[in-house]
Structure formats: structure tokens, C-alpha cells
Amino acid sequence: MEEAARDYLTYARQLSTNGCYSKAFDLYILAFDKNPQLKNLFEPEFQIVLMRLNDILAAAGKIEDIFTNFGRAIKTFPDNIYLLNEIGKYLYKFGYYTEAWCHFQKALKTDSGFVNAEKNLNSVKNLLVERWHFRMLNDKIRNEAYRAAIHATITPIKDSVIDVGTGTGLLALYAYERKPMVITACDGSEVMTKVAEGITQDMGINDMIILNKMSTSMNYKDIGGKRSLLITEMFDAGLFGEHILQTLSHAWEYLLSNTGRVVPNKAEFFIAAANCNHLHLKYQLGDNAKALLNIPMVNVHILTYDETYDCEDVHLFKDIKYITEPQSLIKVDFNDYDDIQDKLYRCEPFSVEFNALEDGEINTMIGWFKLYLTENITITTDPRADNRCNAWQQAVFFDNIPKKVNKNETIISQFLMNSGKLTMLPDCNSDIMRISPETLRFLNDSDYMKMITGCIGMACVYLGQMIDMSEMSIVDLCPFPVFGMHMLKRGAQSLVCYAKTYSDEEFIIRVFKDNNIDLSKVNVLVGDDWTQDTFTDEKYHAIFCNTFELCGEIDLRQKDIAQHLKNAHLLQGGLFMPSNITIMCQLVDCHWLDINNRVYDENVSNYKVGAYLNKYQVSQNFCIDLSHLEYTPITEPTSLGSYTSGIRSEVVNIPIINNGDANAILCWYKIELMEDLGDISTNRSNSFIDNLAFLANPKIHMTSGEVANVLRCVDPDGAFKLMIDVESA
Incomplete structure (x- = not known):
């Protein structure tokens, strides 16, 4: 039986090499059934075959076959967190959000340090409940003003009310306090409708009608007659962006009586x-x-x-x-x-x-x-x-x-x-050129531009020891190739650069023309329709990569390309930039981060909203400008090690300098372009990337003079997250 299993594996590998992933998948399963002891040894390559097979099936739209394969795989490897995560990703992709949530959560219960599963779970939560719900519900000034206005407007027993865009049902609850004749609440979000239903049912309110419908898709027959009062909070920063005018126009035609009223007036x-x-x-x-x-x-x-x-x-x-x-x-x-x-x-x-x-x-x-x-x-x-x-x-x-x-x-x-x-x-009537946010933010970071241009002379001296400038080949994959452009102006032979969009490509070409650069020396890679194979067997004297997303995350695709270029395409003795990236962190107590991720019932007139909405709390925030964030530091800024040289999961001990309740770990980077030329922090005003915050739930009390233990979790692909180690805190 063991020999037969080995034969199956040999044949499966041959089929996989030839791209016959479906048959290879079947043979791996047969081999594992014959000899379960082989599972641990061949699990990684089996996963690769399954992923490639599912990619082909997804392209062909064969969704049922994908989940059939996953079912067979998870039966063979029931505790494989990577399979659970992949199943969750496909469920998410095809709109099965609740089921995706369950799979990501199951993976995290097996391994709480699994970074990608947590990021994916956060994505599901962000999709189901937008973050603005938290800050809106925590706005006590707004809530109490609406409550007073609704109370002042409703005539008990006489008025009939419709709450349009009810969300958690808070305004409808304020209306209920005045005992109108009837209340109907509606919302287009299935999740928010269920939240509102849960809150009202827990309170024993059974006579409030809650509908999972857009008000504009209904008429008075759908709600049992026209209403005498409409209440709503469907506004954005620009007042009209949530289509309030269209909504009210429809409501006056189909939902409100001729003598009806609207709050706000x-x-x-x-x-x-x-x-x-x-x-x-x-x-x-x-x-x-x-x-x-x-x-x-x-x-x-x-x-x-x-x-x-x-x-x-x-x-x-x-x-x-x-x-x-x-x-x-x-x-x-x-x-x-x-x-x-x-x-x-x-x-x-x-x-x-x-x-x-x-x-x-x-x-x-x-x-x-x-x-x-x-x-x-x-x-x-x-x-x-x-x-x-x-x-x-x-x-x-x-x-x-x-x-x-x-x-x-x-x-x-x-x-x-x-x-x-x-x-x-x-x-x-001025002409305006358009570029991506990444390119604009990169170029507007004056401090980083000074650092790049300031190291060009040193780079030329260093590279000049190995080759003449006229023979120098450069790769610059930054949002705009400032380094590469200056090297071309100094006489470099060629440049491979990157443009995120076609608008960025047009801009690069326009700038190069204005700087009298020979475009025949330039190869622009546009978008994401290129891979590391694009570079074939070419070798380069200097390679400058950008491995950051605008939001503050590491761009794993660009990270992999950068590592490949460094290992396979950099000439011996060549220059790779940046030379080092260090992860920095600081434990803080931050009210703003708190109210954007947790509802406090005291802010919603003590209705039990938090019990329902706080399950959608996330563990990470992006796009944070720390120069505008108000917080109380619990520790000093601390280095968590070099990302460039490879990091592993480990616990880092950080001295506590202030008493307080830590609710977040702020995270940013220090970038060193060339060795011994100093570094630059992304924690500053007008940085070309934003920063991150890893959120603690619940808050953790810290005492000055003691030590906080931060757990740095790293996946094999380089994705990382930070957690306060509660067990040792």
C-alpha cells in the first residue's frame, strides 16, 4: 500500500509539471488515503497544486468545482490554516461573506498569529460595516440633538414615522420613546438591518417594522400607508453626497402624506x-x-x-x-x-x-x-x-x-x-495633468526627495568604481523615477521604471522630454500586468525599489519583485536601494482610534448598540497621519528590527514610560537609502506614505516602570502584524 501511494505521488508530480492539475489533485488525495503518514511531508506541494487548479477553475467560472476541491482538501487536512484562509478568500470573492468570516475566524482560532487570515477577516468586517458608523454613533452631541428634535416633533399616538437609512435603528428608537402610532425603519444594508432587529428585539420591541430595502424602491403600499413624519441622517461631508435630495424627492411622492414633515427641517x-x-x-x-x-x-x-x-x-x-x-x-x-x-x-x-x-x-x-x-x-x-x-x-x-x-x-x-x-x-481654462495619488504624494515628500537627490553623488562615486556612467543600467521602481531620471541626466545608458497608471506614464514621458532625456533609453512598466519574468536575464548596476503601499502596508508583490531583482538581476558589487527598512512602533492610548472602532453605549443614550456593532471591530487601521493624531504615549518609539534583512515572529520587550490603558500600537518605518548616509522616518508631516495602527481589544492597562511585550507576527510571505502579548502583559 505504501509503494502504491508513492507511485501515485510520483505520477501526480509529473502531471503537475505538465499543467494537468486536476488529475494531479486526484492522485495526491488517493496517495494520502492510501498512506496518511505521507500527508505532512507532501502537504506544501499539494497546496500549490490545489491553488493553481482553483485559479484555472475560477477563470472558467466553475465555482462549484472550486468548493468541491476545497471540501476534499480540508477533509484530508482539517487543521490546515492556509487552506481555511484560501477557502475564505474564495467565499469572499464570490460574495459569501458570512461563510468567509467563519473560515478566517476558524484559522485564527487555530493560530492567532496568522497575519493574512486576520487581514482578510478585517476586510470582511470593513465591507459589511463601514467605519463611519462607529464615529457617528459615538457623537453624543449629534445623537442628543436628534433625540430632542424627534421628541419635539412627534405627537404621541397620532404620528406615523418612517426612518430612512436607519442603520442601527437609533433614530427609530428615539421616535419609539414618544409612542407614535407606527414606526417603519428601512435600510439597504442587510447587516445593519439585522443589527437594528437584534437591538429592538432584545428590548422587547415587537411593533417596530424594520425592512431591508432602500426607501426609493418602495411606495406607501409597501409600508402600510403614507407616513406623517420622516426622520433621516443620510448626509455625507458634502451634505448631498448620500443622495438625500433624490431620497426625499421620492419620499414626498410615494411615502409621505401631504401634511407630512421631515427631520431635519x-x-x-x-x-x-x-x-x-x-x-x-x-x-x-x-x-x-x-x-x-x-x-x-x-x-x-x-x-x-x-x-x-x-x-x-x-x-x-x-x-x-x-x-x-x-x-x-x-x-x-x-x-x-x-x-x-x-x-x-x-x-x-x-x-x-x-x-x-x-x-x-x-x-x-x-x-x-x-x-x-x-x-x-x-x-x-x-x-x-x-x-x-x-x-x-x-x-x-x-x-x-x-x-x-x-x-x-x-x-x-x-x-x-x-x-x-x-x-x-x-x-x-488651464490645462491640468493627472497623476495617481501614489506618484503625487511621493514627489511632494520634500524630505524624501532631498534624501534621494542627496545620495546621487555618492551613488555615482560608488558605481563609478565598477563601470563608466555611459554603460550604467538602472532600475527605479519608485512611483516616480527621481533617482533614475537624475542618473540618465548624468549619462546613464538605460532605465527601467514603473508607472502605476497610464496617466503616470504620460507624466513621466512629459517630464523626461522637458529634461531633454532620450526616451529610447527608457522602458516604462505600466500597471500590474508585468512580473519579475519581465526582466529576463538582464543585469543591472543599480536597483531602487519601493515596497510600500500608500496606506502604510508593505506591498507584498513589490517586495517579492524587489527581492528577486536583488538576488537575480543585480550585478556583483551593484547598488540596491533602499539598503535597509526598519519597523518602528509605539504603544499609545488614543481616543480617536477608540471611537472609530468601538461603540460606547453611553454615547447612544444607553441603548445596547455596542453588543451588536462591536463584533465588527477590526484589529488594524490604515491611512493614518500620525502628525495629526492626538494620543498619550505609553512607551517611547521603539525599533522592532530590520524588515529588509528578514524578520521572524518574536516577542519584543518595551519599557513602559507612562501609566495608562494601551489601545493601539502605532507603526511606521525608518528608511535608509544607502549605508551610513542616515535614515528618514515615515512618521512625519507630508510623508509619501501613511502609517498603521494595530488595535488592542480590549484596552490593556500599563504601569510605568514595567515592561510591555509586543508580539511581532510574520507570515511566510512577509506580511506582518503587531499584538500586545496579553499573557505576559
Whole structure:
């Protein structure tokens, strides 16, 4: 029997080599059935065959066959965490989110240090419940204002209520407190509908109707008659971006009685012209970068991806200066159907006129709103107000050309209601080039650009010892090849570089032309439709790679390519950059991270919301600018070792400097481009990448003078996460 099993394995390997993965898979299973003792030895190669087979089946749309194979594989290897994770990934891909969650969680119960399973579980949670739900529910100012307004509006026993976009059902619960005749709540999210049902049922409320439907897909027959009051909180930073005008237009036609009312009664949107270098550099190429590239007069903006504004917590930007007073752009009466129609279908732009308070430059427009919940109860998202609601961020209209103004000068800006969403009209006819966020942020990182350009002379001296500049071949896979461009300008023979998008490729070509670079020397790799095989057998004298994602994560694909280039394509004695990347961390107590990941019942009038929503807490946050984050340090910043030289899972001991409850491990990197030339931290303002936070749940009390134990978990592919080791904490 053992000999037969060995024969099966030999044949399976032959079939696999020839790409016959289906037959090879069957023979591996037969071999393991014949001789179970072979399973541990041949498990890794069996997994590879299964993954390749499923890739082929997925391309052919044979979903049932994929899960049949997984079923047979997991029966053979019931505790294989990698198989559980792969099953979860396919379930996620095909929309079976609850089942995917179960598989990722099962893998983590077997190995809590399994990084990829945890990241995948976080992805499921983020998809099912968007993060803004947490900050909105923790906004006590907003919640209590809505509660007071709803109480003041409802006539007990007489009113019939519909809560549109109910979410957890909080506003419907406030309405229920006033004992109206009937309450219907609806939401398009199945998850949020189930959360609302769970909360109300636990309270013994059985006469509230909760529907998993968009209000715009219903009429009064679907809800048992027209309603006398509609309550809603369907607003984004730009007020209208959640299609509130379309929703209310439909509601007045199909869901509300002629004498119905809406809470909020009215809304008003304000605009202020401002100067903020940090915001400007997030969306447009700055003067320093233009000077570096020798394109001083070219307007270069971020790719918009059809977004007309971005959302930011503007009060965190300490360098913001308001050049004008805010002006009212639009005021809409939600209780007036004609006014809603007028605003929604208006073709003419809304104009706003400003007077400059001082000499300066306007490089951004900030928008916020005021909700008139009733005549006497209002809330605002004004970033200058101490009593603002933090449930919503502010709208940043980022696509205007910076404009110099003099004190008392009049400035006119125009906005369109574009499909129910505000769009700022361009104030001039200037041509604008578009590049990816990655490329723009990279070039606008002045400190990193100085470090790159500052090491070019040393690189030339080092490489000049092995070959003449005219024969030098370079690879620069950074978002923009600053190093490679300067080497070409010094006479290098060739450059292979990378463009994330075709817009980036156009930009690279334009800059190279403006710098009189011979494009025949340049090969641009665009997008992700290339692999390490693209480099065939070529050898290079200098290789500069970027292994970071914009959000702060390690880009595992680029990491693998970088490692391959270093090992297989770098000439002996050649230069590889960066020479070292160090992972840094710091344990902190951060309120902002807390309220964006956990609902506190005291903030929602002591309704038991947390028990239902907090199961969707995640263990990691991305895209964090630590220079704007308020927190109390529990430890000093600490090195967790070199990522470049390879890291393994281990516990790192860190001295505690302050008493407190640690709820996060902040994480960033130090980058050393060349040995002994110093390093640069990504934990600073205007860094080309954001930072990470690994979240502790629950908080862990720390005592000054003791030691915190941070567990650094690393998967075989290099993905890592950080955890506070609770057992030894």
C-alpha cells in the first residue's frame, strides 16, 4: 500500500509539471488515503497544486468545482490554516461573506498569529460595516440633538414615522420613546438591518417594522400607508453626497402624506476659501516638486476617480488659514417638495461671493453644513466650532488652481448640483495633468526627495568604481523615477521604471522630454500586468525599489519583485536601494482610534448598540497621519528590527514610560537609502506614505516602570502584524 501511494505521488508530480492539475489533485488525495503518514511531508506541494487548479477553475467560472476541491482538501487536512484562509478568500470573492468570516475566524482560532487570515477577516468586517458608523454613533452631541428634535416633533399616538437609512435603528428608537402610532425603519444594508432587529428585539420591541430595502424602491403600499413624519441622517461631508435630495424627492411622492414633515427641517451648506499647505500637497503637485522636475508652470493634480471632493477632519490641520469668511452656498427646505426639486434639477450653477480678509493664496475650498433639525435645534459640522458634530468630516474641494488674492478682493466660485452631488466648477481654462495619488504624494515628500537627490553623488562615486556612467543600467521602481531620471541626466545608458497608471506614464514621458532625456533609453512598466519574468536575464548596476503601499502596508508583490531583482538581476558589487527598512512602533492610548472602532453605549443614550456593532471591530487601521493624531504615549518609539534583512515572529520587550490603558500600537518605518548616509522616518508631516495602527481589544492597562511585550507576527510571505502579548502583559 505504501509503494502504491508513492507511485501515485510520483505520477501526480509529473502531471503537475505538465499543467494537468486536476488529475494531479486526484492522485495526491488517493496517495494520502492510501498512506496518511505521507500527508505532512507532501502537504506544501499539494497546496500549490490545489491553488493553481482553483485559479484555472475560477477563470472558467466553475465555482462549484472550486468548493468541491476545497471540501476534499480540508477533509484530508482539517487543521490546515492556509487552506481555511484560501477557502475564505474564495467565499469572499464570490460574495459569501458570512461563510468567509467563519473560515478566517476558524484559522485564527487555530493560530492567532496568522497575519493574512486576520487581514482578510478585517476586510470582511470593513465591507459589511463601514467605519463611519462607529464615529457617528459615538457623537453624543449629534445623537442628543436628534433625540430632542424627534421628541419635539412627534405627537404621541397620532404620528406615523418612517426612518430612512436607519442603520442601527437609533433614530427609530428615539421616535419609539414618544409612542407614535407606527414606526417603519428601512435600510439597504442587510447587516445593519439585522443589527437594528437584534437591538429592538432584545428590548422587547415587537411593533417596530424594520425592512431591508432602500426607501426609493418602495411606495406607501409597501409600508402600510403614507407616513406623517420622516426622520433621516443620510448626509455625507458634502451634505448631498448620500443622495438625500433624490431620497426625499421620492419620499414626498410615494411615502409621505401631504401634511407630512421631515427631520431635519432644513439644511444649509457653507463654503470658505482657505490656504492649507498640507491639504494642497495631498491633491496637487507643489512648487518644490515642480522645481525638482523642471516643470514650474505645469498644473499637476491628483486623479479624481470621479470624486468631486474629499472628506477630511479639517480641524486637525494646524496650518490652515481661512482667507475669507464662510458664505452660504445652498439652503434647502426638506419640507418643501418644490424646493427639493429646484435644487436637485437645477442646471444653473450656485454662485458664492467672497471677500479676501488679507493678502494671500487660496489653494483649497472647505465646505461644511448646518442641519436645522427643528426651528430651535441645530447642529453644525463647522470645523472652527467647539460644539461641532464629529460624526461627519468636512468637504475639501481640491481641484481648483491656486489663486493669489489681495485684501478686500472679491472672489466668485461656482458649484453645480451634479446628480445630487456638489461639484466645483473650474475657475479658469488651464490645462491640468493627472497623476495617481501614489506618484503625487511621493514627489511632494520634500524630505524624501532631498534624501534621494542627496545620495546621487555618492551613488555615482560608488558605481563609478565598477563601470563608466555611459554603460550604467538602472532600475527605479519608485512611483516616480527621481533617482533614475537624475542618473540618465548624468549619462546613464538605460532605465527601467514603473508607472502605476497610464496617466503616470504620460507624466513621466512629459517630464523626461522637458529634461531633454532620450526616451529610447527608457522602458516604462505600466500597471500590474508585468512580473519579475519581465526582466529576463538582464543585469543591472543599480536597483531602487519601493515596497510600500500608500496606506502604510508593505506591498507584498513589490517586495517579492524587489527581492528577486536583488538576488537575480543585480550585478556583483551593484547598488540596491533602499539598503535597509526598519519597523518602528509605539504603544499609545488614543481616543480617536477608540471611537472609530468601538461603540460606547453611553454615547447612544444607553441603548445596547455596542453588543451588536462591536463584533465588527477590526484589529488594524490604515491611512493614518500620525502628525495629526492626538494620543498619550505609553512607551517611547521603539525599533522592532530590520524588515529588509528578514524578520521572524518574536516577542519584543518595551519599557513602559507612562501609566495608562494601551489601545493601539502605532507603526511606521525608518528608511535608509544607502549605508551610513542616515535614515528618514515615515512618521512625519507630508510623508509619501501613511502609517498603521494595530488595535488592542480590549484596552490593556500599563504601569510605568514595567515592561510591555509586543508580539511581532510574520507570515511566510512577509506580511506582518503587531499584538500586545496579553499573557505576559
